[in-house]
Amino acid sequence: MLTKTFQTLAAVAIGAASFAATSASAADGEKFKVYLSLSYSGNAWQSSAANIVKALAATPPYNETVELIEVITGTDPQAQISAYESMIDAGADGIVSFPISSTALNRTIKRGCEEGVLFFMYDATVTESCAYNVSYLSSGFGENSAQALVNELDGQGKIFLSRGVPGNSVDQRHTDGAMHIFNQYPGIEIVAEYYSYWDDRTTQQETAKALTAHPDVDGIWAQAGEYGAIQALLDAGDRLVPMTGENSAGFRRALADPDMQAKGLKGVSAGSPPAQSGYAFKIMMEILTKQRELAPMNIEYPLPWVPADAVSICTGDTYEDGCNVFPESKVPTSFVSEVLNPVLLPEVNVESALNGTPVEGATIQPLPADIQEAGNEPGINCNRCEAPADLYKLTKVEATVQP
Amino acid sequence: MIDSDNAKTVESSFAQSGDGRASARVSRETISTVTVAILCVVMLLGARFISPSLGSWSQVETVLVLGSFLVVLSFGQGLVILTGGLDLSLPALITLGGILATNWIGVYDTGAWYLLPVALLICAGVGLISAIGIVWLKVPPFIMTLAMSIIVSSILLGYTKGTPRGASPDAALALMKGSVFGQPAVISFVILFVIIGWLFQSRSAIGRYLYAVGMNVDAARVAGVPVVLVQTLPYVISAVCAGLVGIMLVGYSNGATLRMGESYLLPSIAAVVIGGSSILGGSGSFLGTVGGAILLTTLGTIISAIGLEFGLRTIIEGTIVLVALLLLREEFFQKLGSLWR
C-alpha cells in the first residue's frame, strides 16, 4: 500500500538532459504523441499489459509514427486525474489507460475530449461517454465461471468465494454475476467469502484462514490470484477441489497436470486478459491514422475460456496450434496467459509480454473489421443507463444441473 | 509523553516498593504477555461458536505459520520504536528480500548457501542508509524510512521491469514447507527466533542501551551509552528482519511479487503497540509484541470465518482491536500489578 500510495509523490531533480530530450521530441510534429497511463505497476498483469503496448509501439511502422510515453500514477484516483491533466496540457493525441476509478476521471476525460484527445480505457472502464472502453467486463466472467463450478459440483457443496479488492467495481460486477447463478442453487452453500486483492500470496493466506474453519470445502470460485488457492489447499492436506480462476500460468499448468488432477483439481481458466491493452492501442492507432472511423463506444473483448481438458502447453514463443500456456522454463507461475491473441495481436510473442520488446521482422497487421459492441453495465461503462434484460445470460457454458 | 511518563510512574512505583527496575519490567512483561495469551485462548475457544472446525490444533498451526511473518517483522519494528523511531520502509524491504532471493535462482545454483546471506546483507545496507539519514543528517525517521521505501520500490520496479522471475531457493522452501518433530519447521524457527529476540532485547547489554536511549537520549549519552551505534542498530536489524520475512514469504508461496510487502506495515506497528510498547519509545517488550502479533493473526483467521459482509466484519475487527487496546493499557496493568502484590 505504502509504496503505491507514494507513487503519487513527485520529484524534480531531473538533469538538463532529460529536459532537452522532451523539447526535441515536442518539436518533431510528425509523430503521434500517445500516453500509456497505468494506475500501478508491479503485478504481472499490469506490467505485461503495459509491455504489450510498448512492444506494439516499437513494431514497424508504429516505431516511426508513434511516440509512446508511459506514466505510472499509483492507486490514487486524484493522482491519475492530475496525470491526465498534464497529458492534455502536453498536447497528447491519445491516451491508453487502465483507469483506477470508473467515475472520478470523467470530468478530466471530458475536457480532454473537447481538446481532441482520444481516450482508450482497457480492462477497467469509465462511465464518461466520450471515452472508448475496451473490456471483457461485459462478457460475463462471473456468471459463466460460477455456472461451470456448479456443473462440476453437481449443484451441491460448500464453496469459498475468493474475491478481488473490497470496494472495487470490477470485483463487484464479477461477484454479482456469480451470485446470480449461485443463488439459484439451494444446494450450493457459500461458507467463506474473502478478499484476495487479485494477488497469489494474499489468496494463499486468506484461503488458508478459511480452510481452518472449513476444511471440508467442496469447491472454490476465485478471481485472479487463483494459484494461491491451490497452494493453500496443498499446504492443508493432499486434497484439491474443483475450482474456477483466472489466467495465471500456474493455474493452467496445474489444470493440465495429471498429479493435480488425481488430487481432485478440475475447473476452468477464464478472466481478465492483459491483451486488451494491445487491442485498445491498435484500434486507437487505426483511428489516428484514419484507417478506421469509429465513434466513442464500449467495445467488448471476448471472454477467454479454457476448461481443464483444453489446456495445452506451448513449445514456441507464441500461441500456435491451439496451445494456450507457456511451460515453467519460460514464464513464472504468476504470468497471465491471456496476454497474447493470435488473431488480434499476431505481432507480439512471449518475450514482448515479459520485456516489452518487439518481435524481429514483425509488422503491424490490420485488425478484423468487425468490432463487438459491449452491453450496458450501469455505473461501470455507462452513466445513468439501463442494463439489458439478459445481463447475466450464459455465453460460454450451459447449466448441466437444474436447481 | 503520556505513556512513557506512565511507564516511568509504573516503574518508579515498583521501584519504591523495593523492586529493581529489571524485575519491574519482567512482571509487566509477564502480565502483558499473559493477558494477550488469555485473550488469544478466549478468542480461539469462542470461535467454536462460529464454526465447529475452529479452535482446533490445526487452526493454532495455521495461526502460528501465518503469524510467523508478523512476529519476525515486528521484532525489528519493535526495536526501532523502542528507540523512539518508526520504520515505514518495511514493505519495500520485504519485497527486496523476496526479489533478491528469487531473482538469482536460475542464474546461479538454487542451493547455493551464500545467496540468502547476501540478500540479507543487501537489506542491512539499505537499513544502514536509513540510519545514516536519521542519525547523522537528522532527517525525521518517518520521512527517511518513507523516502527509502519509495526509492527501493522504484529501483526494484525498474530492475525487474515489473515482472519478477525465478523461483524459491531450497533453503526457504525447507523452512516454510519442511517439518520438524511432525510440525511445520517454521514453528520451531519462530520459537527459536522469539527466544533469541527476547534475550537480545531484555537480557543483553545492547538491549539495556536501547531502552536507555529510548527513554532519554541526552541522559543515555551522559551515562556513556554509545548513542550513535545504538540508534543505528535498530534500523539495520529491522531491515534484516524485513528481508528475512521476504525470504519466508517466497518459501511460503514459491515466488516473489512486487507488492508482497504491502499489507504488513500497519500490522507491524499494531503488533508492537498492542504488545504494550509506547510508540514514543523507551518501553515495551518483545514478548508483548509477539503476543500482539499472534493476537492479530488469530483475530484475522476468526474474522474471515464470520459470514457477514466485509464492511461489518471490518467494523467488528476494529472494535476488537480497540477493546484489546483498552484492556492492555498501562493503567490497567498498574491496577493488576497492585492486586498482584
Place this chain on the structure above:
Amino acid sequence: MQTNTTPAISPRGHITDYLWRFTRGAGIIVLTYVAFYVLYGYLQPRALEPYAIAAQMNNTAPLALAAAGQTLVVLSRGFDLSLAGVISICNVVLAVMPLEGPGGALVSVLLCLLIGASVGAVNGWLVGYLRMQSIAATLATMIICQGIALVILKAPGGYVAEWITYEMTDRLWSIIPISGLVVAAVVGAWLLIRRTNFGVSIYAIGADESAASLSGINVRRVRFFTFVCAGMLYGLAGFMLSAQTATGNPTSGTPLLLLSFAAVALGGTSLAGGRGGLFATVMGAATLTLLQKVLFSSGVSSFYTGLFQGLVLIAAVVFSGFVARIGDKK
C-alpha cells in the same frame, strides 16, 4: 526524538528576529513551492493559465485540508490515522445522499463536519481521557470507519450533487479558485485560533505535557478538542475530495493518509510535537502535488520516478533542517 523545545510564540522585534521566525515558519517551504512553480511554468507554458492553476488548487485542497488536521494532532504530539476513515465516510455519504443546490451543499458540508467531529470526539475521548496511545486508538477507529464506509457503499459509485462538484471546483470571476479560498479560510481561522488560549495550549502540550499540566492547562480537554478540530478538517477534506471526484469510493481516504504525514513533515512541523504550523503544512501539501506535475513535465522514465520522489523528499527535509539550524545559531 527532538528534545529542543522552542517557545511557541517568539517575541516580535528586530529584523533578525523576523528572519529567524521566517526560517522556522513557512518561509522555506513557500520558497520551495515558488521555485517548483517557476520550473513547472518553464517546462509547461500552460501551467500559468487560470484553468491550470485552479486545477492544481482543486487537486491540492483535499490533501491540504487533511494534512492541516493532521498538523493539529501532531503539534500536540500525537498521530491521527482516523483521517483515512473520516474522509472515506464523508465521501460515500455525499455520493449516496446528493443534496442539490446551495442549501444542499450547506447541509452536506455541515454533515461532513459533524461526521469528522464525532469521530474526532471518540478519538479525543480515547486519547485524552482514557489515555490511550494516539496511534493505537486512531488505528482502531480508522479500521472501524473504513468498515462503516464499506457498509454505506459497497463499491465505487453514486453521484455527488452537481452544485457541489461544479461550484466548489470553479473560479470566482474566472480567476480565483474556490478551493483555494476554502483552504485560505481554514488557514485564516487557524491564525486566529493560534493566538487564543486553546492554540497556545496545543503547542504547550506538544512541547512538554507535564509542564503544560503544571502551568494549569487542562490537558485532557485540550487534547479532546484538538482531535475534534482535526476531525472537522478531515470532514472538510472529504467534502472537497467529493467535489473533485464527483463520485463515491469507500476507500477514497486511504491514499491521503501517509501523504498527510509527508506534507506535515515537509512543512517543517516536528513529528515529536510542539513545533511547526498549519500554513507550512498546507504549503507542504501543495508542494507534494506540484512535484507530481513537475516530474511529469520533465519526462523522467516512470519506472524510476519513485527514486527521484524519495531523493527530493529527503533533500527537502535535510535542507530545511540545515537552514533551521543556521537560524538556531543566530
